Amino acid sequence: MNKQELFEQIQKKKSFLCIGLDPVLDKLPKHLLKYNDPILEFNKQLIDATNDLCVAYKPNTAFYESRGVKGWETLVNTWKHFPKDVFTIADAKRGDIGNTSAMYAEAFFKEESSQMSFDSITVAPYMGKDSVAPFLNHPNKWVILLALTSNSGSQDFQIKQSDNQKLYEQVITTSQKWATSDQMMYVVGATKPEEFQNIRQLAPDHFLLVPGIGAQGGSLSAVCQNGLNSQCGLLINSARNIIYASDGLDFAEKAREEALTLQQEMEQILITAKLI
Template sequence: MNIKTLVSEIRRKKSFLCIGLDTDLEKIPKHLLENEDPIFAFNKAIIDATHELCVAYKPNMAFYEAYGVKGWKALEKTMTYLNQNYPQLFTIADAKRGDIGNTATRYAKAFFDNMGFDSITVAPYMGKDSVEPFLAFKDKHTILLALTSNTGAFDFQTKQLGDHFLYEEVLEISKTYTNSENLMYVVGATKTEYIGEIRRRVPHNFLLVPGVGAQGGNLHDVCKYGLNSDIGLLINSSRGIIYASEGLDFAQTAAQKAQELRDEMAKHI
């Protein structure tokens, strides 16, 4: 998917909501466990109930890898369902891959060509030869970890390098990579005091912002510092939407929670 299509969907829906499909068999409604594939049954119900309220879905690979072959099959079915029924939705493989050369290319083929994702999260620690293989794929996007929402982000990402931080060095160097126009960046919603500087350094790129909702991030502040002329934000919410109810009404309740966030987002478009 190209960026123009994503921006068009954002403006049409008045939403820049991304819903995280962190599907955990210990948390989904118990009645779904009777299904042959409860993970896909849960994902399908959530997608059908919320697809007009969001512009992106982000399956977290760990929640599928944890169930082995069954998990991967459920992920494959989820992606096939999304791409066949809702091709206008942007899809993110939250995989946080980070390896070099042919290995990175194989990861990219797995998620872009085989699974049909539009984008993937990538760790920048090994430098450009761990990022550029992903950027080589046409109309696919690489979402680089820049400043994450976890407490441990302060271990390395905000280390001082002269007059700037390490995460700022990552931003500046990444702009020199081949096809860097296809880069997006992960910036945690709990780090709003940094978002203005991040936007100054990468004025045109999309920011994927996790941490709104269950992790305590503030949507208003993220928008205040992070919006650009193309909106430029994908705000992710996972647990606060998909696990809003454990009952038979779980999908409808998820839609209500998504609607609340979408309505708040509409004020900023």
């Protein structure tokens, strides 16, 4: 899905919600445990209940890998269940030397190899240009580069200042030499809303993937105040608040209610910003 198509989906669905599919077996509704693959069933019912309210899904690979081979099967089968009109994000935070990142790109982009082909992958910037470039060789695929993350550890290195720029600002500035806003997005945590004004000066046209609202404490309106651009430019992720809205038989219905609340807030924001 390209940038224009993503914006069209946002306008059509009046939403820039991304739902994080980070399932843990212990937290699943008990009635799902009778299924051969309870996590797959959980994901499928969540996707079926929410896909008209969100524009993206983001499974975090850690939650699948933790279950070994069967977890990886669940990830593949979850990918197969995504509707065609959603933007899909492999939240994998990969990155390695060139020939190795090329293998990661096959893992998440090349269906002939891995039976999966996400629209995008999150990538860690620490190893620099040649660790990112192989992902960009895949046409119509996106790199979502970690910039300023939502966790407390973001303060350890990401805000270190050199050459009058913080490290995360250097990541945003330098990586714009590697790809345009048609192939790159940045991860910026909702827990740092005061940074969005500055980030929009550095990257006015890029989409930003924003985790950290809900369980991590970030605010949707604070992020939108300075984060919106002329094509919306934001994908706001919510995971735990939606997928664990209930652990009963009504989990998918309650997840839909949570997603609907966010979609309605987003619709108002899009109207106010004259984007729909």
